[in-house]
Amino acid sequence: MQTLFINIKELLQIRETGIDKISGSDMAILPKIENAYLVIENNIISDFGPMENCPKHSDVAIIDATGQVILPTWVDSHTHIVYAGNRIQEFVDRINGLSYEEIANRGGGILNSAKKLNETSEDEIYEQSKLRLEEVMQQGTGAVEIKSGYGLTVEGELKMLRVIKRLKENYPIAIKATFLGAHAFPMEYKENHAAYIDLIINEMLPKIASENLADYIDAFLETGYFSVEETIKIMEAGRKCGLEPKIHVNQFTAIDGIKACVENGALSVDHLEIVTDEDIEVLKNSKTMPVALPSCSYFISIPYTPARKMMNAGLPLALATDYNPGTTPSGNMNFVVATACIKMKMTPEEAINAATINGAYAMGISKTHGSITKGKKANLIITKPIMSYYQLPYAFGTNLIDKVMIEGQFI
Ligand SMILES: N=CN[C@@H](CCC(=O)O)C(=O)O
Numbered sequence: 001m002q003t004l005f006i007n008i009k010e011l012l013q014i015r016e017t018g019i020d021k022i023s024g025s026d027m028a029i030l031p032k033i034e035n036a037y038l039v040i041e042n043n044i045i046s047d048f049g050p051m052e053n054c055p056k057h058s059d060v061a062i063i064d065a066t067g068q069v070i071l072p073t074w075v076d077s078h079t080h081i082v083y084a085g086n087r088i089q090e091f092v093d094r095i096n097g098l099s100y101e102e103i104a105n106r107g108g109g110i111l112n113s114a115k116k117l118n119e120t121s122e123d124e125i126y127e128q129s130k131l132r133l134e135e136v137m138q139q140g141t142g143a144v145e146i147k148s149g150y151g152l153t154v155e156g157e158l159k160m161l162r163v164i165k166r167l168k169e170n171y172p173i174a175i176k177a178t179f180l181g182a183h184a185f186p187m188e189y190k191e192n193h194a195a196y197i198d199l200i201i202n203e204m205l206p207k208i209a210s211e212n213l214a215d216y217i218d219a220f221l222e223t224g225y226f227s228v229e230e231t232i233k234i235m236e237a238g239r240k241c242g243l244e245p246k247i248h249v250n251q252f253t254a255i256d257g258i259k260a261c262v263e264n265g266a267l268s269v270d271h272l273e274i275v276t277d278e279d280i281e282v283l284k285n286s287k288t289m290p291v292a293l294p295s296c297s298y299f300i301s302i303p304y305t306p307a308r309k310m311m312n313a314g315l316p317l318a319l320a321t322d323y324n325p326g327t328t329p330s331g332n333m334n335f336v337v338a339t340a341c342i343k344m345k346m347t348p349e350e351a352i353n354a355a356t357i358n359g360a361y362a363m364g365i366s367k368t369h370g371s372i373t374k375g376k377k378a379n380l381i382i383t384k385p386i387m388s389y390y391q392l393p394y395a396f397g398t399n400l401i402d403k404v405m406i407e408g409q410f411i
């Protein structure tokens with residue numbers, strides 16, 4: 001079955017096969033065709049070009065996209081959408097003057113979510129999480145990475161990863177699972193970090209590997225959470241089980257964590273609200289994708305990742321939501337793209353590259369996702385009639401999406 005889109009006002013992010021990420025000054029370029037056609041065959045992009053070359057098809061479903069922009073769906077390479085309940089009280093506590101750190105030190109924060117998760121059944125967590133997944137798909141996300149990390153017990157972490165597995169089985173969207181047992185030290189291990197790290201390495205990881213529940217391994221490398229040395233142990237143990245690292249680092253402090261991640265072959269380093277010149281140097285010429293999470297900066301009022309400085313140094317950059325109950329209760333990639341433009345001074349071209357092809361790289365799927373390329377998945381955002389794609393970040397609170405196609409199907 002073929003679908004032919006005709007008269008597309010702008011077809012964005014068209015790329016040759018084999019381009020897996022965009023770096024430095026190239027991020028300012030977003031290749032497009034004006035007045036374009038696009039052919040979808042089954043669930044794959046099979047052809048596209050300017051309207052004057054549009055082939056005469058018979059027996060195809062024709063969709064007239066006059067005035068509409070088509071671009072690849074967003075790739076959200078960093079989320080925690082599997083969780084139980086919410087942290088609304090902490091939100092109000094922060095408005096009233098408490099900091100994220102003060103809330104965490106009182107047993108709130110990640111430990112608050114871990115308590116709720118361990119008290120909630122797997123079925124109930126699945127029901128809550130699938131609503132979030134359905135919501136972000138409607139908002140144009142066509143691939144999503146989901147982390148564990150609110151279990152912090154063998155059973156809790158397995159429960160989260162099994163929920164992610166069920167989501168993978170039941171939804172058409174590409175999902176990658178990341179094991180984040182090293183998200184925080186449970187209260188009973190506060191004075192005995194080594195014992196919790198043993199639990200992660202000797203109890204959690206073997207079970208996760210034997211049930212094939214994760215694609216990546218993560219840790220919260222941060223002052224007061226996991227040290228550089230502790231994170232290296234976790235990364236090494238994960239790699240032995242075939243899990244590549246994707247690490248939370250430099251959210252609040254810079255403690256040479258990025259260097260350790262790059263040396264351990266991390267696929268991505270995520271957060272990066274605080275970045276030193278040395279961090280930028282070690283990222284140069286590495287295979288590690290830096291990932292910025294502007295909705296988190298917005299929600300908890302911390303600095304934004306210095307995108308301009310990093311791109312000027314020739315680095316690539318990806319954008320993701322960080323959807324989680326504590327620091328970012330939003331999975332809206334449209335807001336992320338707009339906030340990157342408004343607050344991080346990324347151009348619309350840079351932000352769209354960061355939220356599509358570079359996001360795909362950061363979750364290991366750039367062969368199949370992240371651009372309009374022949375042979376890639378037919379994952380499309382079809383906008384309402386708009387002036388140009390600049391309107392997407394400009395009209396930051398308006399839903400400009402008409403339809404979303406995932407794997408060849410409108411959702
Ligand atoms: N920083 C670490 N983890 C999450 C937030 C965790 C939480 O507060 O629940 C993040 O990416 O922001």
Ligand SMILES: [Zn+2]
Pocket residue numbers: 078079080248322324
């Ligand atoms: Zn996160």
